[in-house]
Amino acid sequence: MLSHPCRLSTTKRMVALLFATLFACSSIFSVEAQFAGKLIQDPCVNKASCHDCIQTQNCAWCMEPDFIDLPRCFKNNLQNYCKEEYTWNPFTEQKFTINRELTRGGNASAAAGYGYGYGGSYEASSSYSSSSSSSSYAGAYGSAAAAGASASSGEIVQISPQRVSLKLRINQLHSLNMRYSQAIDYPVDLYYLMDLSKSMEDDKDKLSALGDKLSETMRNITSNFRLGFGSFVDKVLMPYVSTIPKKLERPCDGCEAPYGYRNHMPLSTNTSTFTSEVSRAAVSGNLDAPEGGFDAIMQAIVCRQQIGWREKARRLLVFSTDAGFHYAGDGKLGGVIAPNDGECHLSGEGLYTHSVIQDYPSISQINHKVKQNSINVIFAVTANQHSVYEKLAQHIEGSSSAVLSEDSSNVVDLVRSEYSKISSAIEMKDNATSNIKITYHSACLNGGPEIPTAKCDGLKVGDVVNFTAQILVTSCPTDPREWNQVIQIYPVGINESLVIDLEMLCSCPCERPGTTGYEAHSPKCNNHGTLMCGVCECDDMHFGHNCECSTSDVHTGSDKDLVCRADNTTQVDCNNRGTCLCGVCECEKRSNPEEIISGKFCECDNFSCERRKNVLCSGPDHGTCECSHCVCKPGWTGSACDCRESTDTCMPPNGGELCSGNGECECGVCKCKSTPEGRYSGKVCEKCPTCAGRCLELKHCVQCQMYKTGEFKDEDKCAANCSNTFVPIGEEKIVIDEEKDELLCIFFDEDDCKYTFKYSEVNGKLEVHAQQERECPPKVFMLGIVLGVIAAIVLVGLAILLLWKLLTTIHDRREFARFEKERMNAKWDTGENPIYKQATSTFKNPMYAGQ
Numbered sequence: 001m002l003s004h005p006c007r008l009s010t011t012k013r014m015v016a017l018l019f020a021t022l023f024a025c026s027s028i029f030s031v032e033a034q035f036a037g038k039l040i041q042d043p044c045v046n047k048a049s050c051h052d053c054i055q056t057q058n059c060a061w062c063m064e065p066d067f068i069d070l071p072r073c074f075k076n077n078l079q080n081y082c083k084e085e086y087t088w089n090p091f092t093e094q095k096f097t098i099n100r101e102l103t104r105g106g107n108a109s110a111a112a113g114y115g116y117g118y119g120g121s122y123e124a125s126s127s128y129s130s131s132s133s134s135s136s137y138a139g140a141y142g143s144a145a146a147a148g149a150s151a152s153s154g155e156i157v158q159i160s161p162q163r164v165s166l167k168l169r170i171n172q173l174h175s176l177n178m179r180y181s182q183a184i185d186y187p188v189d190l191y192y193l194m195d196l197s198k199s200m201e202d203d204k205d206k207l208s209a210l211g212d213k214l215s216e217t218m219r220n221i222t223s224n225f226r227l228g229f230g231s232f233v234d235k236v237l238m239p240y241v242s243t244i245p246k247k248l249e250r251p252c253d254g255c256e257a258p259y260g261y262r263n264h265m266p267l268s269t270n271t272s273t274f275t276s277e278v279s280r281a282a283v284s285g286n287l288d289a290p291e292g293g294f295d296a297i298m299q300a301i302v303c304r305q306q307i308g309w310r311e312k313a314r315r316l317l318v319f320s321t322d323a324g325f326h327y328a329g330d331g332k333l334g335g336v337i338a339p340n341d342g343e344c345h346l347s348g349e350g351l352y353t354h355s356v357i358q359d360y361p362s363i364s365q366i367n368h369k370v371k372q373n374s375i376n377v378i379f380a381v382t383a384n385q386h387s388v389y390e391k392l393a394q395h396i397e398g399s400s401s402a403v404l405s406e407d408s409s410n411v412v413d414l415v416r417s418e419y420s421k422i423s424s425a426i427e428m429k430d431n432a433t434s435n436i437k438i439t440y441h442s443a444c445l446n447g448g449p450e451i452p453t454a455k456c457d458g459l460k461v462g463d464v465v466n467f468t469a470q471i472l473v474t475s476c477p478t479d480p481r482e483w484n485q486v487i488q489i490y491p492v493g494i495n496e497s498l499v500i501d502l503e504m505l506c507s508c509p510c511e512r513p514g515t516t517g518y519e520a521h522s523p524k525c526n527n528h529g530t531l532m533c534g535v536c537e538c539d540d541m542h543f544g545h546n547c548e549c550s551t552s553d554v555h556t557g558s559d560k561d562l563v564c565r566a567d568n569t570t571q572v573d574c575n576n577r578g579t580c581l582c583g584v585c586e587c588e589k590r591s592n593p594e595e596i597i598s599g600k601f602c603e604c605d606n607f608s609c610e611r612r613k614n615v616l617c618s619g620p621d622h623g624t625c626e627c628s629h630c631v632c633k634p635g636w637t638g639s640a641c642d643c644r645e646s647t648d649t650c651m652p653p654n655g656g657e658l659c660s661g662n663g664e665c666e667c668g669v670c671k672c673k674s675t676p677e678g679r680y681s682g683k684v685c686e687k688c689p690t691c692a693g694r695c696l697e698l699k700h701c702v703q704c705q706m707y708k709t710g711e712f713k714d715e716d717k718c719a720a721n722c723s724n725t726f727v728p729i730g731e732e733k734i735v736i737d738e739e740k741d742e743l744l745c746i747f748f749d750e751d752d753c754k755y756t757f758k759y760s761e762v763n764g765k766l767e768v769h770a771q772q773e774r775e776c777p778p779k780v781f782m783l784g785i786v787l788g789v790i791a792a793i794v795l796v797g798l799a800i801l802l803l804w805k806l807l808t809t810i811h812d813r814r815e816f817a818r819f820e821k822e823r824m825n826a827k828w829d830t831g832e833n834p835i836y837k838q839a840t841s842t843f844k845n846p847m848y849a850g851q
């Protein structure tokens with residue numbers, strides 16, 4: 001009983017239960033056997049060290065001291081492979097360190113009662129002091145700071161759990177459930193940051209008039225509301241503002257001196273102060289169109305103490321302007337080149353001191369600070385600027401933009417609607433590094449199945465949303481210090497988070513000194529190495545399973561680099577399928593004991609031979625696999641021993657050559673050849689539809705027997721050569737019958753007559769059908785053509801002669817007629833010869849007047 005591998009921890013159980021266990025055990029073994037028969041190489045067996053092993057999914061390590069011949073890394077569903085006390089197979093472990101319930105209903109002061117015994121670490125809540133009503137700045141800051149500190153005790157819990165410690169194995173997905181709910185009466189801090197250039201004068205008046213309404217509206221949303229006010233113009237430098245001394249004092253009518261940013265009123269519950277502060281603030285003037293709003297946003301965010309942001313509150317920063325903004329780099333125009341350092345620089349007066357020392361911040365700097373401080377920026381801008389700020393809002397987490405009317409009369413509605421937009425949506429973010437992947441799933445309020453999303457909309461106060469964060473460690477960081485990480489999952493814009501203390505299970509305890517399983521200079525390692533988790537880690541001078549090989553021994557050989565390689569063409573030892581131990585290859589073991597790697601250089605195996613129908617060498621009846629090649633049993637051949645050696649199937653049924661002499665017998669099947677005449681086909685290559693065949697051979701006998709023409713025209717020859725072979729059967733017209741394997745022959749004889757015949761072999765006897773009559777072209781009368789041509793030539797010649805005669809006659813007549821005419825006009829005597837020229841000549845002087 002004791003040695004039974006599936007022994008239950010207690011023997012007190014009933015016999016029936018024992019039977020059930022036995023049954024379960026036997027089924028496990030059969031599964032195991034099946035598994036061994038499969039060829040899928042399991043990823044565990046090749047892992048040589050404990051940490052490699054447990055970084056592989058579903059693998060476990062066996063650190064049993066005397067565990068020879070079997071891979072120490074094994075699939076963790078194998079039972080009884082390794083004794084339990086020696087098995088290292090860590091599982092994902094999740095523990096809630098802080099898990100307070102979500103605050104449901106109640107208000108801040110009531111929630112203070114939610115101590116739950118964690119109380120020690122939290123201050124008790126105190127009511128928010130209203131002493132910040134003091135009009136002196138110093139006093140206001142002091143009290144605001146005090147209020148901020150006391151607000152940290154806010155026991156309101158909007159995300160649960162709050163802290164989880166997690167041990168995770170690599171590539172194992174872990175789902176962490178968390179819940180979010182927007183608490184009733186959650187504190188809201190609203191800081192109104194206003195552009196106080198001249199064009200905003202009417203807005204300022206309106207805002208001051210609407211101050212009470214604004215706070216009343218917000219109080220309707222939460223009783224725990226605080227309001228603050230700040231303003232900005234621009235850097236007091238050319239070209240942002242005019243630096244002419246007179247203009248510096250009074251840039252415009254009814255204006256005050258310009259300034260960068262001023263905090264008029266820290267966040268306070270006394271909203272009547274807001275109205276008075278806004279109306280007291282004076283407008284100023286500047287030159288260029290864009291304003292220095294970024295400086296102001298940066299200060300309003302980072303000066304937590306001075307502004308009085310509470311730690312646990314929804315923080316809204318309303319930024320109202322009617323102009324564009326300067327950003328990083330614009331400071332160069334005024335000669336300011338030092339970059340913005342993102343620190344708070346406010347004087348006791350609440351004035352930004354580094355306005356002319358530091359450049360404007362960049363958008364990403366602002367985004368970074370906004371994220372760090374969980375602030376929701378609302379850009380309340382006039383319609384002409386809205387498109388610009390809308391784009392800006394996309395680059396700043398948790399921000400939005402809305403259109404402000406020209407005189408800010410819609411500011412209350414704007415703030416209310418933006419607030420409800422912000423508070424009705426929730427988006428989860430985290431700061432996980434690249435080797436940790438967190439994906440969020442939630443059904444939001446739909447109640448259906450969870451879908452991958454980090455964002456839910458349309459939430460109302462008190463709605464609980466469940467999120468599932470799926471955490472996956474994709475790889476172990478190379479630096480062991482990064483194996484423990486703190487990750488924060490937070491809802492955008494809320495200073496509450498779920499902190500995960502993540503420990504990646506990247507190594508085994510037995511690999512660390514001081515644990516069982518770790519033994520430096522172990523005798524098991526011949527005192528030349530450290531025994532870790534059952535395997536030896538040898539020092540530099542030794543190697544081998546038990547550090548039994550010394551590097552000095554092996555390196556004395558002449559071919560020291562070749563000892564584990566077949567030749568110098570390869571760079572890997574033992575063909576990469578084994579380890580080189582003291583100059584001898586020790587080949588890898590496979591998870592399937594049937595599969596053996598062998599050979600001096602592990603170059604052979606008995607499982608990677610060619611397969612037929614997934615059977616190695618077509619099965620043991622046909623051949624065996626030896627050194628990656630099939631060795632066939634007698635009677636079998638082929639690369640996978642899948643061919644019979646006998647060639648009976650290639651013989652034509654009526655006898656004759658193998659494959660009719662027109663092909664080769666391969667693996668019992670004829671491979672027919674192609675000749676210039678045509679391609680052979682058929683089971684034994686007996687067919688050749690495109691070959692000329694016996695047409696030429698038969699043609700003479702057909703000619704002489706049918707038409708008494710051709711080479712054997714003489715009766716004797718014909719009889720001698722043809723009579724005993726075949727007698728053609730005359731037919732009106734030759735038609736091929738496809739079914740009978742008939743072949744058609746067409747020739748032209750010496751008389752240019754076409755004759756057609758067909759032949760077929762019926763039971764080895766030649767049968768020839770020939771056309772009764774040749775098809776001769778009609779005869780032509782050659783002499784007629786010749787005579788005709790001659791006659792035509794003569795006729796044409798005659799015609800040309802006649803024409804010539806006609807033309808000359810006409811010409812002569814004409815000449816004669818002209819001669820006659822000239823003779824009539826002649827001045828000379830008819831008796832005179834017209835051609836005769838007198839020997840004397842007469843000259844006439846044309847200049848001579850001729851009196």
Ligand SMILES: *[C@@H]1O[C@H](CO)[C@@H](O)[C@H](O)[C@H]1NC(C)=O
Pocket residue numbers: 105106107108109110
């Ligand atoms: C809020 O707190 C006050 C006392 O501090 C209590 O009277 C009131 O009932 C609480 N509101 C809710 C909704 O619990």
Ligand SMILES: *[C@@H]1O[C@H](CO)[C@@H](O)[C@H](O)[C@H]1NC(C)=O
Pocket residue numbers: 213216217220
């Ligand atoms: C605040 O709520 C009360 C009652 O619900 C309502 O009468 C009042 O008009 C609200 N005030 C504002 C500014 O919305």
Ligand SMILES: *[C@@H]1O[C@H](CO)[C@@H](O)[C@H](O)[C@H]1NC(C)=O
Pocket residue numbers: 130131133134135270272273276
């Ligand atoms: C609010 O501030 C005004 C002056 O700005 C002051 O008169 C009033 O007492 C303060 N209210 C409270 C409740 O502190």
Ligand SMILES: *[C@@H]1O[C@H](CO)[C@@H](O)[C@H](O)[C@H]1NC(C)=O
Pocket residue numbers: 152310311312372373374495496
């Ligand atoms: C967020 O709250 C924690 C206390 O829970 C506080 O230490 C931290 O300063 C707060 N962060 C901000 C930006 O206010």
Ligand SMILES: *[C@@H]1O[C@H](CO)[C@@H](O)[C@H](O)[C@H]1NC(C)=O
Pocket residue numbers: 443444445447464465466
């Ligand atoms: C959220 O999960 C809790 C259990 O953890 C369950 O009772 C509740 O119905 C879930 N809520 C939603 C909206 O799915």
Ligand SMILES: *[C@@H]1O[C@H](CO)[C@@H](O)[C@H](O)[C@H]1NC(C)=O
Pocket residue numbers: 431432433485486487488
């Ligand atoms: C994530 O944020 C938390 C809290 O700010 C911090 O402690 C932690 O180091 C951050 N983790 C990473 C990986 O940056």
Ligand SMILES: *[C@@H]1O[C@H](CO)[C@@H](O)[C@H](O)[C@H]1NC(C)=O
Pocket residue numbers: 568569
């Ligand atoms: C391998 O060895 C042969 C003969 O020993 C030598 O000619 C050849 O250059 C070597 N090749 C390399 C790559 O070392």
Ligand SMILES: *[C@@H]1O[C@H](CO)[C@@H](O)[C@H](O)[C@H]1NC(C)=O
Pocket residue numbers: 593594595596606607616625
């Ligand atoms: C491989 O060789 C071993 C030992 O010779 C033998 O037991 C095993 O059956 C062989 N495997 C195969 C697939 O032939």
Ligand SMILES: CC(=O)N[C@H]1CO[C@H](CO)[C@@H](O)[C@@H]1O
Pocket residue numbers: 717720721
């Ligand atoms: C081509 C051929 O076989 N020709 C023979 C036909 O018969 C005469 C007479 O027997 C032979 O002399 C030819 O050789």
